[in-house]
Amino acid sequence: MSPPTSKKETQAFLGAIGFWRMHIPEYSQIVSPLYLVTHKKNDFHWGPEQQQAFAQIKQEIAHAVALGPVRTGPEMKNVLYSAAGNNGLSWSLWQKVPGETRG
Template identity: 45%
Template sequence: IVDLPAPTTLKEANEFLGKINWYRKFIPNFARIAAPLHKVTNKTKHHRHEFRWGPDQQQSFDEFKRLLTTYPLF
């Protein structure tokens, strides 16, 4: 998880969200942390070319990686 690269496509971002979603009940403030990721993944098929990974998404991504590798999840 620590070495996981940041998503570069809408598909990769959606896959990451799908994988971490199982942990939502174990991570406090999951929705708040995930909000920047949802902001760029809530695209329709016709707008997926608008995918932009910015500093807010990177911060959210890094925070999830930190929580999943250091926080006592259970």
């Protein structure tokens, strides 16, 4: 994944990874240099701090702990949701567990 090249791309990236804020320790500290380039009063400048934050948060996401066990078997149903647009893409994998109801 290439680094963002504009404020809008940076905002889209931060929006796409926002889910992880509750699952990665010190998430806010890691991505704070990325938020700096999105402020209206600041010109967009991708410097070493932003590059380091971008690389680190990607690494943290890649090594994040699974939020639940992946269950296997003929009765298990996997559902993959995906979305794509001009500014990015997202996906999530869900499992339907027989006998469990979740809102």
